[in-house]
Amino acid sequence: MQTVDVVVIGAGPAGTVAASYLKKQGYEVTILEKEKFPRFQIGESLLPCCMEHLDESGLLDAVKERNFQKKTGAAFMRGEKRCEFFFSEQFTKGWTWTWQVKRADFDSTLAEATRAKGVDVNFECEVLKVTCSAEKQHVEYQDADGNVHEIESRFIIDSSGYGRVLPRLFDLSKPSAFSPRGAIFSHLEDKNRTEKASNNIFVHSFDNNKSWIWAIPFSDGSTSVGIVGDKEKITEMAENGGEAYKTFIREFADLNGRFKDADLKFEPKHILGYSIGVKKMYGEGFVLSGNSTEFLDPIFSSGVTFATASGLLSAKMTHKHLQGEAVDWETEYEKVIQQGINVFRSYVSGWYSGDFQTIVFTPHINEDIKNQICSVLAGYVWDQSNPFVKKHDTILPTLAKVIKIKERSIGDVASSESSAQ
Numbered sequence: 100m101q102t103v104d105v106v107v108i109g110a111g112p113a114g115t116v117a118a119s120y121l122k123k124q125g126y127e128v129t130i131l132e133k134e135k136f137p138r139f140q141i142g143e144s145l146l147p148c149c150m151e152h153l154d155e156s157g158l159l160d161a162v163k164e165r166n167f168q169k170k171t172g173a174a175f176m177r178g179e180k181r182c183e184f185f186f187s188e189q190f191t192k193g194w195t196w197t198w199q200v201k202r203a204d205f206d207s208t209l210a211e212a213t214r215a216k217g218v219d220v221n222f223e224c225e226v227l228k229v230t231c232s233a234e235k236q237h238v239e240y241q242d243a244d245g246n247v248h249e250i251e252s253r254f255i256i257d258s259s260g261y262g263r264v265l266p267r268l269f270d271l272s273k274p275s276a277f278s279p280r281g282a283i284f285s286h287l288e289d290k291n292r293t294e295k296a297s298n299n300i301f302v303h304s305f306d307n308n309k310s311w312i313w314a315i316p317f318s319d320g321s322t323s324v325g326i327v328g329d330k331e332k333i334t335e336m337a338e339n340g341g342e343a344y345k346t347f348i349r350e351f352a353d354l355n356g357r358f359k360d361a362d363l364k365f366e367p368k369h370i371l372g373y374s375i376g377v378k379k380m381y382g383e384g385f386v387l388s389g390n391s392t393e394f395l396d397p398i399f400s401s402g403v404t405f406a407t408a409s410g411l412l413s414a415k416m417t418h419k420h421l422q423g424e425a426v427d428w429e430t431e432y433e434k435v436i437q438q439g440i441n442v443f444r445s446y447v448s449g450w451y452s453g454d455f456q457t458i459v460f461t462p463h464i465n466e467d468i469k470n471q472i473c474s475v476l477a478g479y480v481w482d483q484s485n486p487f488v489k490k491h492d493t494i495l496p497t498l499a500k501v502i503k504i505k506e507r508s509i510g511d512v513a514s515s516e517s518s519a520q
């Protein structure tokens with residue numbers, strides 16, 4: 100029986116950040132990863148805040164070497180309306196840029212860099228069974244040849260993403276309050292891309308704020324294009340090899356023919372009902388990180404940043420625990436991660452209610468407000484000095500209401516002036 104200090108389940112961003120950090124502290128760490136890398140994963144637009152986590156875990160330099168597409172902002176559009184955020188113009192002092200990445204390359208880079216640090220990274224090893232206790236954790240996994248192995252550790256970090264290994268085995272999942280949505284996506288040739296479009300994610304809202312399209316450009320000239328909408332709409336779009344998706348992105352007026360003749364790099368993939376919550380993020384002998392905890396919605400590209408944030412914090416808490424210090428997992432871990440999730444929850448609600456669009460598309464937007472919102476969009480959702488973080492649950496609906504009243508009164512003045520003429 101092999102024995103190590105920490106077993107990490109999953110070699111995505113959460114798992115590799117956690118494992119690299121712990122290796123730096125001198126622990127023996129094993130990652131068990133179900134897939135053979137490189138493998139496709141969705142989640143291609145990063146947020147500046149995640150650069151801090153990559154840096155602290157010692158993975159940033161390896162990613163820098165790959166020359167991924169730089170991302171310096173985010174552009175939101177609805178019909179003729181448009182609002183562009185530049186991460187260089189934000190309230191919180193932090194990173195002003197990040198990358199847009201094909202996850203197959205990005206995750207392989209992280210996994211190889213993690214292995215180079217001395218972490219034992221095992222691909223095609225699927226975790227089947229886990230038993231946890233205060234003293235010792237026991238894991239059963241199956242390799243590519245179907246052989247079952249056992250490994251023991253002092254602690255387990257579950258970073259299994261959509262696999263949700265421990266939430267499944269320990270009945271920790273709970274339904275999300277968001278309505279079930281889905282997404283359909285592919286990578287397309289993007290010959291009509293402008294220089295400016297390369298550095299941004301483009302998000303087009305339509306269908307009365309119920310649906311949206313992302314365009315995420317990569318450094319090789321291709322672009323990821325996805326449509327998000329309610330589950331039924333996406334299911335329909337995915338029928339017959341995604342014909343309706345292909346027609347939509349070629350003809351959708353707001354894309355101005357950008358993908359009119361574009362070839363798809365692969366047949367559209369789709370994913371349904373991804374929003375999910377969690378009852379508890381820790382237990383005796385284990386902690387959850389990344390998508391194993393809660394996943395809200397892709398609209399603000401927050402998934403990888405939450406994965407790296409929670410991967411890093413879970414590793415710090417694990418280090419403290421293994422040093423024999425008492426860890427208050429509720430306040431030192433779960434509440435911290437939940438606080439960031441709650442901020443984004445307000446913004447996701449604000450997106451689908453249309454309050455976010457009301458605020459960003461008003462021609463009267465105040466620059467200070469825009470910079471404060473920009474910091475949230477950059478992932479700095481733990482900065483309590485930002486009123487758009489601190490009052491996240493009330494500020495969007497209140498501000499949207501004020502803007503609507505103001506725009507109505509301007510409209511009333513304009514129409515009374517024109518009728519007086």
Ligand code: FAD
Nearest residue numbers: 109111112113133142144226259260262389390397402403
């Ligand atoms: P993952 O990246 O899922 O990694 C988990 C790993 O665990 C996988 O490699 C998996 O093979 C492995 N695993 C699973 N089960 C087992 C098992 N039994 N044994 C061993 N290994 C196992 N996020 C962004 O930041 N930007 C975006 O633009 C964005 N767009 C998105 C669009 C859509 C439509 C959706 C649904 C999500 C999007 N996300 C985005 C979210 C993003 O996909 C995730 O938040 C992110 O990948 C989570 O990282 P992770 O490390 O927690 O998990």
